[in-house]
Structures are given as C-alpha cells and as structure tokens.
Amino acid sequence: MSEIEEPAGTAPRRVIGTPSPAPVAVDTQEKPAEPPLITDPTDKAHASRAERLVAALFVLAFLAGCGFIAAYVALEVGQSNIPAGANAVDAVFRSNLALGLALSVVLLALGTGSIIWVRHLTPNIEIAEARHELKSAAKDRAAFKSEFADGAAVSQVTKRPLLRRTLLLATAPLALAPLVLLRDLGPLPGTALRYTVWRKGLRAVTLGALNPLRPGDFQPGSMITVIPEGYQDDDNALAKAGVILIKLEPGQLNFPNRYNGSTLIASMNWTIDNSLVAYSKICTHVGCPVALYEQTTHHILCPCHQSTFDATNGAWVIFGPAARPLPQLPLMVDSDGYLAAASDFPQPVGPSFWERG
Amino acid sequence: MSDEAVKIPKALDGVGGWLDDRFHGARGVRVLMRKVFPDHWTFMLGEIALWSFVILLLTGTFLALFFVPSTQPVVYHGSYAKLNGITMSQAYASTLNISFDVRGGLLIRQIHHWAADMFMVAIMAHMLRVFFTGAYRKPREVNWLIGIVLFTLGMLEGLFGYSLPDDQLSGAGLRIFEGVLQGIPIVGTYLAFFLFGGEFPGSAIVPRMYIIHVFLIPGLILALITAHLFIMFWQKHTQMPGLGNTEKNVTGQPFWPYFLLKGQAWFFFIFGLLAVLSTFAQINPVWLYGPYTPLAISSASQPDWYMGILEGALRIMPSWEINFLGHTLTLSVLIPFAVPLGIIFTGAALWPFFEQWATGDRSEHHINDRPRNAPARTGTGVAAICFYGILWAEGANDVLADRFDVPLYTITWIARIAVFVVPIGAYFVTKRICLGLQRHDESLLTHGVEIGIIKQLPDGGFVEEERPLTPAERAVVAAKKVPAALPAPGEPDANGVPAPASRGVMGWARGVANRAFTETVLPPDGHGNGHGDGHEALGQPEHAAVGAGEPAESGEHDGEEH
Numbered sequence: 001m002s003e004i005e006e007p008a009g010t011a012p013r014r015v016i017g018t019p020s021p022a023p024v025a026v027d028t029q030e031k032p033a034e035p036p037l038i039t040d041p042t043d044k045a046h047a048s049r050a051e052r053l054v055a056a057l058f059v060l061a062f063l064a065g066c067g068f069i070a071a072y073v074a075l076e077v078g079q080s081n082i083p084a085g086a087n088a089v090d091a092v093f094r095s096n097l098a099l100g101l102a103l104s105v106v107l108l109a110l111g112t113g114s115i116i117w118v119r120h121l122t123p124n125i126e127i128a129e130a131r132h133e134l135k136s137a138a139k140d141r142a143a144f145k146s147e148f149a150d151g152a153a154v155s156q157v158t159k160r161p162l163l164r165r166t167l168l169l170a171t172a173p174l175a176l177a178p179l180v181l182l183r184d185l186g187p188l189p190g191t192a193l194r195y196t197v198w199r200k201g202l203r204a205v206t207l208g209a210l211n212p213l214r215p216g217d218f219q220p221g222s223m224i225t226v227i228p229e230g231y232q233d234d235d236n237a238l239a240k241a242g243v244i245l246i247k248l249e250p251g252q253l254n255f256p257n258r259y260n261g262s263t264l265i266a267s268m269n270w271t272i273d274n275s276l277v278a279y280s281k282i283c284t285h286v287g288c289p290v291a292l293y294e295q296t297t298h299h300i301l302c303p304c305h306q307s308t309f310d311a312t313n314g315a316w317v318i319f320g321p322a323a324r325p326l327p328q329l330p331l332m333v334d335s336d337g338y339l340a341a342a343s344d345f346p347q348p349v350g351p352s353f354w355e356r357g
Numbered sequence: 358m359s360d361e362a363v364k365i366p367k368a369l370d371g372v373g374g375w376l377d378d379r380f381h382g383a384r385g386v387r388v389l390m391r392k393v394f395p396d397h398w399t400f401m402l403g404e405i406a407l408w409s410f411v412i413l414l415l416t417g418t419f420l421a422l423f424f425v426p427s428t429q430p431v432v433y434h435g436s437y438a439k440l441n442g443i444t445m446s447q448a449y450a451s452t453l454n455i456s457f458d459v460r461g462g463l464l465i466r467q468i469h470h471w472a473a474d475m476f477m478v479a480i481m482a483h484m485l486r487v488f489f490t491g492a493y494r495k496p497r498e499v500n501w502l503i504g505i506v507l508f509t510l511g512m513l514e515g516l517f518g519y520s521l522p523d524d525q526l527s528g529a530g531l532r533i534f535e536g537v538l539q540g541i542p543i544v545g546t547y548l549a550f551f552l553f554g555g556e557f558p559g560s561a562i563v564p565r566m567y568i569i570h571v572f573l574i575p576g577l578i579l580a581l582i583t584a585h586l587f588i589m590f591w592q593k594h595t596q597m598p599g600l601g602n603t604e605k606n607v608t609g610q611p612f613w614p615y616f617l618l619k620g621q622a623w624f625f626f627i628f629g630l631l632a633v634l635s636t637f638a639q640i641n642p643v644w645l646y647g648p649y650t651p652l653a654i655s656s657a658s659q660p661d662w663y664m665g666i667l668e669g670a671l672r673i674m675p676s677w678e679i680n681f682l683g684h685t686l687t688l689s690v691l692i693p694f695a696v697p698l699g700i701i702f703t704g705a706a707l708w709p710f711f712e713q714w715a716t717g718d719r720s721e722h723h724i725n726d727r728p729r730n731a732p733a734r735t736g737t738g739v740a741a742i743c744f745y746g747i748l749w750a751e752g753a754n755d756v757l758a759d760r761f762d763v764p765l766y767t768i769t770w771i772a773r774i775a776v777f778v779v780p781i782g783a784y785f786v787t788k789r790i791c792l793g794l795q796r797h798d799e800s801l802l803t804h805g806v807e808i809g810i811i812k813q814l815p816d817g818g819f820v821e822e823e824r825p826l827t828p829a830e831r832a833v834v835a836a837k838k839v840p841a842a843l844p845a846p847g848e849p850d851a852n853g854v855p856a857p858a859s860r861g862v863m864g865w866a867r868g869v870a871n872r873a874f875t876e877t878v879l880p881p882d883g884h885g886n887g888h889g890d891g892h893e894a895l896g897q898p899e900h901a902a903v904g905a906g907e908p909a910e911s912g913e914h915d916g917e918e919h
Contacts, residue, residue, distance in 0.1 A: 072460055072461060075460070076460070077436070077457065077458060077459070077460050077462075078435075078436050078457065078458040079435070079436040079438075079458075080436075088436035088437065088438065088457055089436075089437065089438075089457070092436075092456065092457050092463055095460060095461070095463075096463045096464050096467075096635075096636065097636060099460075099461050099464050099636075100464050100632055100633075100635055100636025100637075101636055103464070103632045103636075104629055104632040104633045104636055106629075107625045107626075107628045107629030107632055108625070108626065108629035108633075110621075110622075110625040110629075111622045111623070111624075111625030111626035111628075111629055112622075112626075114618050114619075114621050114622035114625060115618075115619070115622040115626075117618055118614075118615060118618035118619050118622065122614065122615060122618070125610065126396075126608055126609060126610060127391070127393060127608070127609070127610070127611055128393070128601065128606045128607065128608040129391075129392070129393040129593065129606060129607050129608075130605065130606055131593055131604070131605050131606055131607055131723060132605075133721060134496050134592060134721065182551065183551075185551040185552070185554060185561075186550040186551040186552070186553065186554045186555050186561070187550060187555050188547070188550065189546040189547060189549075189550050192550075192555075192556055193539075193546065193556070207652060225652060227652070235558050235650070235651050236555070236556050236557070236558065236559060238650075238651045238652055239532075239556070239557050239558060239651035239652075240556070242651065242652040281652060285536070285671075285689065285690065286532070286533045286535075286536025286537055286540070286671065286690060287532045287533065287535065287536035287557070288529060288532060288533065288536075288654055289651070289652050289653065289654045291653075291654045291656075292656065303654055303655070303656040303657070303658065303755070304529065304533060304654065304658060304671075305668075305671045305672045306672060306754070306755065306765060306766075306769065307676070317676050319766055319769075320672075320676065320769075321671060321672065321673075321674040321675065321676055321689040321690070321693070322676055322689070323676040323677060323678030323687060323688075323689050324678065350536070351535075351536035351537075351539050351540060351687070351690065352539070352540060352678060352685045352687035352690070353539040353540070353545060353546045353549075353685065353687075354539075354541075354542050354543055354544075354545055354546055354684055354685060354686075355546060355683075355684065355685075356680075356684075356685040357680060357682075357683035357684055357685055
C-alpha cells in the first residue's frame with residue numbers, strides 16, 4: 001500500500017535493500033575490518049607532559065579531598081558546638097565555603113584530569129559500527145506471528161469467548177480497587193468551601209498582636225489584616241477567614257448593592273459609617289493573600305498574579321486574572337464597641353471551584 | 358591487538374572467568390566495550406540530565422536522613438537565632454536544622470536544589486537538540502515520548518521537592534497549586550480535598566508530597582531513564598552528517614576506554630559545576646522566607662524556573678469565568694493550567710507522527726538534519742521557544758516592571774499580544790533564515806569558500822578568490838535531504854486521477870503541511886547535487902515557484918563568476 005502511495009520515497013530503499021542478501025558477512029563478529037586500538041601515542045614527549053599534568057591534577061584532587069575532610073572536622077557548625085558568642089550563621093557560611101571549595105576542586109581536578117587523559121594520552125581513533133534496519137526479517141515476523149497464533153489457539157482463548165469474557169469480568173473490580181482504596185485520602189468537599197468560621201458577633205482581632213479593634217482606631221487610608229478571634233492557631237480556618245479592613249475618607253466608599261442571583265453579595269450597609277469596609281484577604285483567583293494596598297488609588301493588589309481590586313467599589317476586579325470581586329464581610333460593632341462580623345461571608349471566599357455556581 | 362599487550366592480572370582474569378562460567382558474558386560484554394559513541398558536543402546535553410539525576414539521588418538520600426516530613430508544630434530553638442522561639446512545622450524546623458546544624462548540610466541542600474534546576478535545563482536543552490536535528494524521527498519516536506514524560510515528571514518532582522520545606526515561598530506556591538486543582542471542572546474540588554486530606558493547608562500534604570517526591574516519581578524517572586538508555590543503546594546513536602557517516606553505520610569512539618573516560622570526566626565536571634554554584638551562589642535560602650502561614654505573602658514571589666511558564670500563563674490571563682446551571686468554569690485558571698503546556702507537550706508528542714504524515718516519509722533516519730535543512734521544523738521549534746519564553750518571562754512580570762521601570766499592566770499587555778504574534782512572526786523569519794543559509798550552502802557547493810584574497814581582473818573588475826570545499830566540509834554541507842513532495846491537493850497523478858489521500862479537508866491540510874516541509878532552495882543549475890531527490894520526477898509546481906526565486910540569486914553569483 002505504501003509502495004503505491006509513495007513510489008519515489010520507498011522504491012530506492014527497496015532497491016538498496018534487496019541486492020544485499022549477504023548481511024551474514026556484515027553480521028559476523030569475527031570481521032577483521034575493525035581497526036586495532038593502538039596503545040601508544042605517537043608523540044612520546046607530548047604524552048609524558050600530559051601524563052605529568054594529569055598526575056598533578058589527581059594529586060591536587062587528593063589534597064583537596066583531604067582538605068574537605070579537614071574542613072569537616074575543623075569547622076564546626078551549630079550554636080552548641082561553636083564558641084559562645086560566635087555567630088552560628090557565619091559558622092555555617094564558613095563551613096559551606098570551605099567544604100564547597102574543597103569539593104569543587106576535587107571534582108573539577110578529577111574532571112580536567114580525566115579529559116586531558118582521554119584527549120592527550122589515548123590515540124584519537126574513530127571506528128564505525130555497522131547499523132541494520134531495525135525491522136525484523138520477513139520470515140522472522142512470519143514465524144513470530146504463526147507461533148503467537150498457535151499459542152492463542154492452544155490456549156483456547158479465541159475459541160471460548162465465555163472464558164475470555166468472564167476473565168475480563170473478574171479483573172474489572174480488581175482494577176478499580178486501587179481507586180476505591182484512595183477514597184479515604186480526604187473528606188468529601190460537601191459545603192466546606194462555602195463557609196468560613198466567621199459568624200454573627202465574632203470579633204475581628206489583628207493578625208499577630210490579636211488586639212480587638214474599635215471603629216475609632218482607624219485613620220483614613222489605613223489597611224489592616226484581621227482574623228476571627230480565637231482562631232490564630234488554626235491554619236485551615238485562617239486560610240479562608242483572613243480579612244482586610246480598609247478605612248476610607250467619608251464619601252469615597254460608594255457602591256450599589258450587588259446581587260449574585262438573589263444573594264446580596266456587596267452592600268454599603270455592611271460597612272461601618274460608610275467608610276470602614278471588610279473584604280476577604282483570599283484572592284478569588286487561586287487563593288494568594290491579597291497583601292498590597294495602594295492608598296492613593298485604593299487598589300488592592302494580589303502579589304502572586306497581579307489581580308487588582310478597587311476597594312472603593314466593592315473590591316471590583318479592575319485588572320488581572322481574578323474573575324470575581326473579593327467577597328465583602330458584613331461588619332457590625334458589638335455591645336462592647338468592638339468590631340465584629342455581622343454574619344459569615346455571603347458567598348464563598350477564595351478560588352472558584354466547579355460546585356460554586 | 359596492539360604492539361604492547363597489557364597482561365590481564367590473574368585475579369581479574371579469575372573473576373572474569375568465574376562470571377563468564379555463570380553468565381556467558383564474554384561475547385556480549387565484548388560487544389558492549391566496542392559500542393560506538395559519536396563525538397559531538399550536543400550529544401552531551403542528555404548526559405548532563407543523567408548525571409544531574411545521579412547527583413539528585415545521592416544528595417537526596419543524604420537530605421532524607423535528616424528531614425522530617427511532618428507539619429506537626431514545634432517551637433524552634435535551633436542555631437538560626439532570628440527564628441528562635443517561633444512555632445513552625447517540623448518540616449521547616451528540620452530544614453533549618455539541615456542548613457545550620459548539620460555539617461555539609463547546607464552544601465548538600467544547595468547542590469540538590471541546583472542539580473534539580475540543572476536536570477530540567479539539561480532535559481530541555483537535550484529535547485531542543487533532538488527536535489532541531491530531527492533525531493526524534495523513526496525509529497526513535499518512543500524515546501522522544503519518554504523524554505516528554507520525563508520532563509513532565511521532572512516538573513512535578515521539582516514542585517513537590519521545593520514545597521517540602523514548608524517555607525513561606527513554597528507554601529504560597531502550594532496554595533496556588535491547590536487553587537488551580539480546584540479550578541479543574543467536575544473533579545477538581547475532590548482532587549484538591551483528596552490530595553490535601555481536606556481543606557488547604559491541612560496537615561497531610563507534606564508527608565504525602567514526601568513519599569511521592571522521594572519514592573514514587575524518582576522510581577518512575579529511574580525506570581524511564583533506564584528504558585530511554587536501553588532503547589538508545591539498542592537502536593544505536595544518531596550521528597551528525599560528516600565524512601564517512603551514512604545511514605548504515607555509526608562512527609565514533611568505543612565505550613572502552615574512550616567513552617568511559619569521557620563520561621567520567623563529564624560526571625565530575627557537572628558535579629564540580631554544581632559544587633561551585635552551591636558554594637558561591639546561594640539558592641533557596643528558606644530561613645529568610647520564614648515558616649509558612651496562610652495570610653503572609655511576599656511580592657516578587659517566583660517559582661523555580663521550570664514552573665515559570667505556568668506562573669506566567671496565570672498572570673497573562675484576563676478574568677474569564679463562566680457560571681452556568683449552578684456550576685463554575687473558571688477559565689482564568691483552567692486555560693493557563695492546561696493550554697500552554699498542553700500545546701507544547703501534546704504538540705511535541707504528536708510532532709514526529711505529524712511529520713511522517715505530512716512528508717509521507719516512513720523510512721528510518723540515523724543521520725541528523727542540520728536545522729537549516731528543515732525550515733518548517735526549525736521555524737516551528739523557534740516559534741515554540743518564543744511562545745514558551747514569553748510566558749516564562751511574564752511569570753516574572755513584576756520583577757521586569759521593577760527592573761525596567763515599565764508599568765506592570767503594560768508588561769502584561771505586551772505579553773498578551775506578543776504570545777500570539779511573536780511565535781507566528783518567528784516561524785516565518787526563521788524559515789527565511791534557514792532558506793538563506795541553504796542558499797549560502799548551495800553557493801559553497803558550487804563556488805567554494807571565499808578565502809579573503811581579492812584579485813583584480815585585466816578589465817579592472819575585482820573578484821574574490823575561492824577554494825573548493827574539502828571532502829569533510831562537503832560531506833556536511835551536501836548532506837541536505839528534503840522529503841519528497843506529495844501530489845498537490847486534488848491534482849491528478851500520472852494516471853490522471855487525483856490521489857485519494859489528497860482529497861477532502863485532511864488532504865488539503867496534508868498538502869499544506871507537505872509544501873511547508875518540502876520547501877527548500879534548489880541548486881542554481883536546477884538539477885541538484887545528488888540530494889534533491891525526486892523533485893523533478895514529481896514535477897512539483899510549488900517547488901518550481903520556490904525555485905523560481907533562485908535564478909535571480911544565482912544570477913548575482915553568475916556575475917561574480919570568472
């Protein structure tokens with residue numbers, strides 16, 4: 001078939017291929033044509049110089065190797081092993097420099113020595129090895145096919161479909177078993193991604209110092225990261241519940257109520273005094289903390305992929321790959337005058353997922 | 358064998374005999390000793406990857422003796438005073454311990470990290486060499502596919518490896534990885550929950566990554582490298598065009614002792630280079646990043662270089678997301694995750710078969726092409742490099758904006774346009790350069806090499822002296838092989854009937870691809886130096902058109918002719 005399609009491409013190959021019925025001659029291991037490997041280089045003086053150079057490099061490698069061991073023994077690291085008052089970091093860098101330098105010299109001297117050896121001490125010869133088409137001879141292929149077919153016939157597998165099908169049937173659950181076994185790797189997602197630990201009345205405290213905040217603590221233009229009180233050691237909770245509080249000049253914050261379907265997702269009513277607003281700190285793109293806030297433009301920037309959100313406008317996306325605004329956390333002031341959540345986020349925080357809708 | 362035969366020591370002879378009695382090895386190992394290794398610098402690129410992998414196994418084993426793959430919180434009281442008293446995971450604490458309290462620990466850690474970067478660089482360079490020289494062609498397609506799988510596994514292995522220390526930088530990377538997993542339609546949320554054992558970050562991910570990083574993926578890589586080397590051995594090396602190199606032989610130096618010495622030298626050089634880098638060029642100083650906490654991030658966070666393309670693809674995307682029937686398809690994550698690498702890896706995997714389809718060439722190839730002699734392939738390769746390179750550079754757009762004082766959004770917009778425009782332009786420019794170099798080759802073959810001596814003719818004109826190519830030079834330059842042209846779509850063949858394969862959309866596509874692959878520069882005299890096989894026989898009109906550019910060119914040359 002291919003001969004019909006491509007007469008030009010295939011024909012010459014066959015012409016060359018067919019009149020060589022003597023691959024036996026090429027294949028013979030006892031072929032005398034292989035050039036002997038001559039052991040001695042022709043230029044003896046040059047060879048001696050190369051030999052001395054290689055030997056010197058190997059001696060250098062030996063000395064550097066000894067230096068490595070010496071440096072290991074002599075240069076201690078770790079605060080408890082070095083003299084009191086010495087800097088442990090300096091000790092490590094000193095050790096790293098000495099060990100690394102010694103190791104580098106050992107390896108490079110060995111490499112250089114080896115390459116001079118092979119370039120200048122061994123004769124530069126080139127030999128050719130015959131290559132054969134990888135395809136098996138036609139008779140070998142035919143023999144393979146017939147033996148395979150014979151085996152299949154003997155096994156009865158072709159004649160007894162019942163055996164064949166029940167065998168397949170028997171292995172199917174076994175093949176699924178490893179997948180089934182992976183089920184307990186984790187819980188099902190359920191609605192976990194829809195909720196955070198924020199709830200009505202849960203106070204917002206600063207990250208790190210864990211101080212509760214009053215609306216009066218803020219200067220216009222300031223931005224601070226807060227977390228739900230009592231969850232400072234719960235990384236899973238924090239990974240979703242981190243919030244940025246932004247205080248703006250009165251009148252700067254201005255956005256309409258926004259709905260996702262029938263769910264209210266952003267509202268001026270959730271701010272304090274129309275000037276203090278809370279947004280999720282978790283980027284709606286792939287979940288990095290949105291950490292950069294530019295006071296003059298009121299832009300919130302995610303340093304990972306530069307999604308940019310407008311703080312004055314419900315954290316609307318103005319640039320970058322994030323597709324949704326940062327969810328707004330409804331704020332309230334509790335009976336003691338501290339800032340707290342008025343509810344959980346009205347929509348899931350963080351990256352999108354299939355079931356989000 | 359030689360004028361001064363080496364006497365084999367009795368002990369060695371005895372051991373050899375003992376082994377041969379049991380394994381019948383003398384004949385086979387003798388063949389191995391004389392196995393030919395062609396000598397060309399580009400053939401050492403794959404070896405860099407091999408030796409880097411060996412170094413990774415050695416250094417990784419050392420690190421595993423000290424590393425604790427656990428997110429169990431501990432209060433740090435080690436030698437790095439700045440983090441004293443800080444609560445951190447055992448993974449991070451033990452990484453600090455390796456760096457500051459184990460002698461040589463920092464050196465080995467840095468060699469391990471540098472070797473991983475080197476491993477990936479070497480695989481990529483090796484793949485580019487194989488691509489641009491056409492070394493993936495029959496019979497080596499399977500090894501090409503293995504190479505692509507190795508590169509993919511290397512990316513995953515590297516990602517999991519540098520995420521193990523649980524530092525701030527890699528933790529942010531893991532968070533992105535988890536966010537991307539969630540973006541996969543239908544199964545994404547489940548994948549993320551099963552891999553992380555629940556919500557991010559959880560406590561399961563570090564030990565899970567650890568076993569994948571130290572056992573599962575290295576095992577796969579080792580098995581695939583073994584297969585890769587065995588196939589290379591079995592099929593024998595390709596070779597570059599040269600005097601005496603044919604499709605029926607492979608020339609070079611034997612394994613014993615030449616390649617053994619060279620391979621040993623190369624191993625020491627690579628290990629030495631890694632040691633130099635690890636001594637003087639600090640890499641991944643995790644103690645500066647601090648332990649991972651979910652609400653901290655640093656700007657200018659970049660992953661290791663081989664993940665840069667994914668990072669850039671994420672940064673370049675506009676904010677596309679589709680909501681329908683209560684589901685979310687988050688294209689601004691899905692497209693960057695799947696499309697660029699999908700194009701590159703799938704394209705690379707299909708390429709050998711595409712080329713076979715387009716050229717109709719089903720024969721074995723053991724002599725590599727010079728890149729200029731395959732303009733369509735070389736153009737495609739350069740286009741792919743540009744595509745990859747732009748996305749990769751965009752992965753550091755914040756650094757670029759900072760260094761070059763260009764607004765960040767401007768850089769992203771440039772990249773958004775360039776990623777489409779530049780590869781297409783690069784394809785055509787590269788193809789023209791290739792054809793220009795072919796023209797130069799033709800002039801070398803017909804006129805020879807200009808040797809810098811100007812002669813004045815009796816009539817006052819000047820000519821430059823030329824010498825003919827040496828046989829060795831001629832063997833390289835004349836090695837051009839152009840695939841045979843297929844009949845143009847719908848064009849009647851010798852029997853007056855359009856070939857069935859040239860009909861329909863696929864036939865048309867094949868015709869277009871075929872013309873790209875067969876585009877070449879014909880010799881000025883129009884009848885080839887024995888390497889324009891089959892063109893005239895097929896009377897391909899498109900070729901005549903390409904060739905038609907030639908007379909003007911050769912006309913210039915004619916003017917210079919004596």
